[in-house]
Amino acid sequence: MKLFNTLTRYKEDFKPITEGHVKMYACGPTVYNYFHLGNARPFVTFDTLRRYLEYRGYEVEFCQNFTDIDDKMINRAKEEGVTVKDIADKYIAEYYVDADGLNCLRPTYQPRATESIDAIIGIVQALYDKGIAYVIEGDGVYYDVSKDEHYGKLSHYKLDELVAGGGERGASYEGKKNPGDFAIWKFKKEGEPFWDSPWGEGRPGWHIECSAMIKKHLGDTIDIHGGGQDLIFPHHENEIAQSECANGCTLANYWVHNAFVNVDGEKMSKSLGNFFTIRDIVAHFPYPVIRFFILTGHYRMPINFSDELLRAAQTSLQRISTCAANLKFNLEGDAEGDDSADEELIKAVEESKNSFIAHMDDDLNTADAITDIFGLVKTANTAVSSGKASKAALKQAYDTLLEITGVLGIELSAEEDNGIPAEITELVEQRAAAKKNKDFAEADRIRDLITSKGYSVKDTPQGPQVEKL
Ligand SMILES: [Zn+2]
Structure with missing residues (x-):
């Protein structure tokens, strides 16, 4: 290093x-x-x-x-x-x-x-x-x-x-x-x-x-x-x-x-009075987003603080979490894709990981290492939607994604749990039970309720899949 x-x-x-x-x-x-x-x-x-x-x-x-x-x-x-x-x-x-x-x-x-x-x-x-x-x-x-x-x-x-x-x-x-x-x-x-x-x-x-x-x-x-x-x-x-x-x-x-965190081009400091405590920020953005935001810049480069940039970091982190959730969902489901895309997927996963390590070895370049994570996300999303990757290959993508985000201290499992509130998971289960009992009116009522709370539920061969709207 x-x-x-x-x-x-x-x-x-x-x-x-x-x-x-x-x-x-x-x-x-x-x-x-x-x-x-x-x-x-x-x-x-x-x-x-x-x-x-x-x-x-x-x-x-x-x-x-x-x-x-x-x-x-x-x-x-x-x-x-x-x-x-x-x-x-x-x-x-x-x-x-x-x-x-x-x-x-x-x-x-x-x-x-x-x-x-x-x-x-x-x-x-x-x-x-x-x-x-x-x-x-x-x-x-x-x-x-x-x-x-x-x-x-x-x-x-x-x-x-x-x-x-x-x-x-x-x-x-x-x-x-x-x-x-x-x-x-x-x-x-x-x-x-x-x-x-x-x-x-x-x-x-x-x-x-x-x-x-x-x-x-x-x-x-x-x-x-x-x-x-x-x-x-x-x-x-x-x-x-x-x-x-x-x-x-x-x-x-x-x-x-x-380097510093800047606000409008000036160093954030108590003496300048332009500072935001973590406790202030966490009222608007969860802790993992703040950590992720800090790591999106190389540590020796100044980073700018703004609401907009934190929102962008939140969206980026959500993309990674969604990818992990999709991979996990497919791994847990019953359907097995064919394995025609396996070779390509595994090669791309290994390349992302090697590139991540090379960037981190180069003076802790977390900015480019995060770009590598997005490379892996893109590869994994393509493989999932093609349905042409085996569970073994998807598992390798999933494990690698968790491994390299974990090195940055970003825990995706926690993010997933936070992503879908327990209340929504509960409703999804009630809806599944209603469908099983062929009470479709009740199932539809619960689906509308879930939608009104800002989530969608989609029936797939692997079971119901929930996403934030
Ligand atoms: Zn000291």
Whole structure:
């Protein structure tokens, strides 16, 4: 498999440190609110990368954290008059509602920053002992970027071009040795949560949290580090700086970054106020449609959000589900087609699958992989309507369709069940019973009732077939 590595700016062959095993980390959410579609993109992207690596036979150890202590968390807790932990507990629970809905597999490790304070202090201590970190009295412990000759290697910025990676407390902060220095430990302020440290009570800086959780759960060097492209600088640059100076080795061999979700050409973000939470969107479109929509674009290309594009994604996904339902229906029915189209069908199914794998191998190109799925749908639909394929061949098409959509985390069986409500299935059964009893007036009455509810029922040699109108 090839992956585009932000570090080298090349698509590279992926080779894990240990054969057959992948250690992967992705920066998780700051849990002070529901997450929006722009936040969801990395969750779905790295879940898909993990699923694909597993599909290709790797054992994947995947860690995605929760940032449960920072200024936004503290402010939110103050606004609501509750503790920071209350906010974290609430929005971690809400995170799981949406992440599970989007069918993101639970990561192997999902630590909270506040459960990793020992590991954080360990890295601060290592940097302090090496003379790379220094204390600003009454403020915190800072990372001295001038002591790190490799600083800027991910973002490809030169140190003298850098404008204050430290962020929160400003470039011109007078106690800093260099404008780019950033806090790794922040001394306690009144009313804020704090922990003991050798330098005084306080809390961790944001960047050091990820460095610590990677070391604690995956080790000093990992295979893949992922995140949104807005994290390249300063967050990932600073993770590299801290980890590599403290541990004396490479932090991650491949840095993978997804592009933004845009609204009218602008990045969707809380600060711009143009964001839609997944919870907002799911009131109009089911979770699988949102996941499918995210995957219709290549992860390194921006995707545009609009109602229209989501509706298009819904229709596309429905086409795939309908194909799966038709295949299943034919497999379960009594009629057996002849096998004159088998050879052609099986060849086309295998070609679609090979092409799907080739596209996924090429830097996780889900956009073209989805085109391959539609190729398979078209082939399968033709075979079904011709009636010239055997059940064995149709079964191969059906299994392959489920297999490759499953790699993307799209579960068609769930879609089918959702497609036809239990109420309609019940009516179809009542109608079949009425027909069996030769009560045709009742059967017709039920058929009209089904139609009035937006579904059609068609009698076929395999039994009644239901479709949404
Ligand atoms: Zn991070």
